[in-house]
Amino acid sequence: MCGIFGCLGKNCDRLLSIENAHKQLHRGPDDFFCESVTGGYFCFTRLNIMDRTETGRQPFVYKDFVGMTNGEIYNHKALEKEYDIKTIGSSDCELIPELFTKVGVDLPKVLDGMFAIAIADNKTGNVFIVRDHIGIIPLYWGTDTDGRLYFSSEMKCLTAICSTVDIFPPRMYYYGPPEMGELKQWYHMDWVPQPYSLDIEAAVYERVYQGMYKAVAKMIPCDCPAGFLLSGGLDSSLVAALARKILGPDAELHTFTIGLENAPDFAFARDVAKHIGSIHHEFTYTLQEGLDVIPQVIKMVETSNATTIRSSTPQYLLGKKIRSWGFKMVMSGEGADEAWGGYLYFHFAPNDEEFHEEMKDKLAELHYYDCLRTNKSMLASGVETRVPFLDPELLDVAMTIPICMKHPKFIQYQGKNIEKGVLRKACDRDNLLPQSVLWRQKEQFSDSVGYGWIDGLKKHYKSMGTTEEQFYADVYNSYNYIGSTVPKGKSVACSTPRGVTWMPEGTVNDCSGRSVSGVHASTDKESKIEA
Numbered sequence: 001m002c003g004i005f006g007c008l009g010k011n012c013d014r015l016l017s018i019e020n021a022h023k024q025l026h027r028g029p030d031d032f033f034c035e036s037v038t039g040g041y042f043c044f045t046r047l048n049i050m051d052r053t054e055t056g057r058q059p060f061v062y063k064d065f066v067g068m069t070n071g072e073i074y075n076h077k078a079l080e081k082e083y084d085i086k087t088i089g090s091s092d093c094e095l096i097p098e099l100f101t102k103v104g105v106d107l108p109k110v111l112d113g114m115f116a117i118a119i120a121d122n123k124t125g126n127v128f129i130v131r132d133h134i135g136i137i138p139l140y141w142g143t144d145t146d147g148r149l150y151f152s153s154e155m156k157c158l159t160a161i162c163s164t165v166d167i168f169p170p171r172m173y174y175y176g177p178p179e180m181g182e183l184k185q186w187y188h189m190d191w192v193p194q195p196y197s198l199d200i201e202a203a204v205y206e207r208v209y210q211g212m213y214k215a216v217a218k219m220i221p222c223d224c225p226a227g228f229l230l231s232g233g234l235d236s237s238l239v240a241a242l243a244r245k246i247l248g249p250d251a252e253l254h255t256f257t258i259g260l261e262n263a264p265d266f267a268f269a270r271d272v273a274k275h276i277g278s279i280h281h282e283f284t285y286t287l288q289e290g291l292d293v294i295p296q297v298i299k300m301v302e303t304s305n306a307t308t309i310r311s312s313t314p315q316y317l318l319g320k321k322i323r324s325w326g327f328k329m330v331m332s333g334e335g336a337d338e339a340w341g342g343y344l345y346f347h348f349a350p351n352d353e354e355f356h357e358e359m360k361d362k363l364a365e366l367h368y369y370d371c372l373r374t375n376k377s378m379l380a381s382g383v384e385t386r387v388p389f390l391d392p393e394l395l396d397v398a399m400t401i402p403i404c405m406k407h408p409k410f411i412q413y414q415g416k417n418i419e420k421g422v423l424r425k426a427c428d429r430d431n432l433l434p435q436s437v438l439w440r441q442k443e444q445f446s447d448s449v450g451y452g453w454i455d456g457l458k459k460h461y462k463s464m465g466t467t468e469e470q471f472y473a474d475v476y477n478s479y480n481y482i483g484s485t486v487p488k489g490k491s492v493a494c495s496t497p498r499g500v501t502w503m504p505e506g507t508v509n510d511c512s513g514r515s516v517s518g519v520h521a522s523t524d525k526e527s528k529i530e531a
Contacts, residue, residue, distance in 0.1 A: 002047050002058070003027035004070045004139075005157055006118050008040035008127055008178035009148030017041045020161055024154045026300075027070075027379045035059045037066050037120035039178060040148075044068050047382055049328055052223050055089025060097050064123040067097035070153055071115035071137045072386065074218045079110060090223075100128065105175050108132070108186050112218070112392065116168070118151060128175045133187040134335070134390050135170030135367025138375055140485075142166065149178040154376070155302045159480045167485050170367050189360050189399075193352075196402035204401050208426035211398075215391035216242040219331060227327045228278070229318070229385075230255035232268025233443055234420060235333025235342075239388055241432045243331065244276040253278040254327065258285060258318040260450030264443060271434050283321050285314060287456040293317065295475050300380040301373055304476035304486050306469050307494060308369055310457065312377040314449045319381040328383060334370045335389035337494075338362035339398040341406045342420045342442050344519045345493045348502040352403040359399065359406075361496050366390075368487045369494075413439045 005021035007013070018034055021043035025032065028045030035042045044058045050072070059068040076092040079085070083102050087094040092113075100107050100119050107117070107130065114136035119128040129151055131139045141151040142162030151168065152158050158165045168174075171187040194200070216239055220226070228240040240255055247253065255278040257269040266282060273280035290313045298304065301312045322330060337343050341359055349355040374385045388394065401422065404410055411421025418424065419442050428438060461468045476486070489497045 002070050003045035003153040004068050004116060004118055005043040005045075005150075005152045006037075006040065006120075006127075007148060007150050008037070008120070010039070010146065012040040012148060014041055016161065017043055020157045021045065021152070023157045024152065026382060027153060029382045031057060033057060033059070035061070035066055035068075038122045038125045040120075042066055042068055042118065042120060047328060047379075047384060048224075049384055050093075050223050051089045051091035053089060056091040056094070058091075058093065060091075060094050062097035062101070065097040065100060065119055065121055067093075067100065067117065067119040069093035069096050069115055069117045070139075071113055071117075071132065072219075072384075073111055073113040073115065075112035105173060105184075105186070108173060114387070114390070116153065125178075126176055127178050127181065128173065129168065130173035130186065131168050131170050133171055133392055133395075134363060134371060136371050136375065136387060136390055138367070138372060139168040140165060141168045141174075147179055155481055155485065156299070156479070159482070165482050165485075167367070170364075189364060191360075191396065191399035193356060193400050193403045196404050200402075201405070204405060204422065205426040207397055208401065208423060209429070211391075211394045212238065212388070212423075212427065213242055213246070215388035215394040216331070217246050218391070219386040219388055220246060222329050224328045225254075225326055226329045226331070227254040227256055227322060227325075229330050229332045230257050230269045230272060230278075230280070231333070231443075232257065232265040232270075232272060232437060232440070233333065234424065234438065234440060235336035235389065237268075237272045237333075237433055237437050238423075238427055239331050239333050240272065240278065241276050244278070245430070245432070249277065254281065254325075255279070256281045256283070256318060256322055256330065258283045258314050258321070258449060260284065260287065260452055263450040265449060268437050268440060272437055275434050275437075281321070281325065283318060285317050287452065287460075289317070290314065290453065291457075291460060294472075297377065298472060298475045299479055301376040302479075302481055302485070303368070303372060304469075304472040304481075305369065306472060307491070308373050309472050310454060311370075312373045314453070315373065315377040316380055319378040319383045322378075323381040323383050329386065330378070330383060331386045331388065332374060333389060334374050334385070334387045335363075335366065336420070336423070337442065338366055338370075339389060339395055340420045340423050341408075343494050343499075344419065344442055345495045345499045345503060346419055347408045347417060347519045348499075348504070349407065350502060352407070354498065354502075355407060356399075356403045358496060358498055361498065362494075363395070365487065365496070368485075 003024035007017045028047045030048045031046035042059045073092040085095045115132045116137040116139040140155045142158045142165035145163050174181045174183050297316045378385045405422045408417040408419045490500045
């Protein structure tokens, strides 16, 4: 993981490019390099996770092609063999420029990973820019008043030099001369779920488990110490438990949890850590400590969206702790709720078609929310996050099994409908997790770090004579960030506007999972979200 920056066009300024690229040095504090390309410059800030030697230094050059990749390519060894590519080092990204000469704009279709890639052709002056299938890796682009094209991993590098700035869209590539290339879609969310019948259930459960196992296994290799985020919820616990199974009983495995004192997550995370035999690190923060860093969190994650800021703040604090322990890479459970219908409002989906379309929309918009949060809040401290639930092959599994098997009413636990039941049942084997965690109800991260977190935020900003949302917007605007990059619209428990229409009358319009009061299991008075 790292940061990429580029300037392409007439009279690009090298020092100005470096000055602005340096604004994201936190993404790659281990090295920095600026490479001249036809018509401009490529700048790279390096977090040396794979091939930590000089041979892993980007940008990589192959003949007339200069390429740099922010992300991870999990199938690089297979591609090197298939396309007869001889690399100097062991970096997973070194093959990219040469591979582009062999497959052209189909490059992203053969890659298995998370990535934002830029390739310059020094002979023709053309540029190829592409972003992964979900937008796990952030990427922005813009132009200045003289028509020069810029791109960067973070928006803060562009706002001072560009007259127009926008998100480079996921699932798309841009190819051609910098000033007049074509933007085309390379990945399509055109999943067709299979019809349900009783005789396929066993095969579906096996397909789900094998998909999970393979997704975790492919993301484990790393040339530096790796850890696991562990909230004590289903998703992160499954990732950590499968990693233990893959690595074996003797491997050193570190898990990390954060929350307010007595947070709901702590007891469950401890149970998982004990069960899988991990070296567990538990950190607490106070409401005031969280409030103190929120302006910095907004600066780093580049959004004013309330649900993202609520979750980014403890994750930002956790990232600092993780890096202080010497870890540069962690694995996480992000993306499970979008692909498996895990949010509590999915209990109210009126039919299979709407259930499926809501999941597709949630995945299509994930780059605005959890992908942005997880990537930027952790890389603020130079920590990469890998997300097995967003693996392309696992997504194909999740989005093509019978829709009805993902609905909370399909499986019951202790007499109640349970979200992600098909995932839970598929992984209910080999004593993988404690039953209390395997069947634990969904808790959104901003809730599970402690119900006092969201309640405290609301009360604090009310006492200041403002609202939580307005304070975030004011701080966001003070950094001259672009308002159009922040999504708007009503939401209940992280729903899209469609999901809001499913909810019973009187439901509190808040992104907390506790707003789904008819489903949220806690009876603690503190758990009831206020409007």
